[in-house]
Amino acid sequence: xxxxxxxxxxxQVYEKCGGHCAYCGSRLDYKEMQVDHVKPLKLxxxxxxSNMLPACRSCNHYKAARDADGYRxxxxxxxxxxxxxxxxxxxxxxxxxxxxxxxxxxFYFESCGGAVLGKEKER
Numbered sequence: 001x002x003x004x005x006x007x008x009x010x011x012q013v014y015e016k017c018g019g020h021c022a023y024c025g026s027r028l029d030y031k032e033m034q035v036d037h038v039k040p041l042k043l044x045x046x047x048x049x050s051n052m053l054p055a056c057r058s059c060n061h062y063k064a065a066r067d068a069d070g071y072r073x074x075x076x077x078x079x080x081x082x083x084x085x086x087x088x089x090x091x092x093x094x095x096x097x098x099x100x101x102x103x104x105x106x107f108y109f110e111s112c113g114g115a116v117l118g119k120e121k122e123r
């Protein structure tokens with residue numbers, strides 16, 4: 001069961017990435033932030049601040065009940081799924097309108113420096 005966060009705890013999660021989504025790095029308004037469990041509760045994650053990061057709505061939605069590595073694998077496969085399943089994507093690729101670029105998925109929280117997933121005080 002998820003616990004309800006106090007305003008102070010929610011603010012602590014928001015500040016972990018300086019007002020950005022922990023995954024894609026987009027700027028987040030405090031009111032629009034969703035709190036994500038890095039290791040989902042369904043996978044044995046804890047309902048603690050040290051397991052929570054700020055997320056935009058789309059990252060939180062697409063990450064779903066995946067851990068960070070599962071989300072990374074999911075994102076890495078998007079272009080292949082689009083090429084396989086989407087005729088408009090296939091046409092756009094043939095005309096050079098879109099181009100698949102293979103690169104490692106690095107999340108914002110991994111590249112922004114500092115210990116984002118530390119042992120915060122549980123208030």
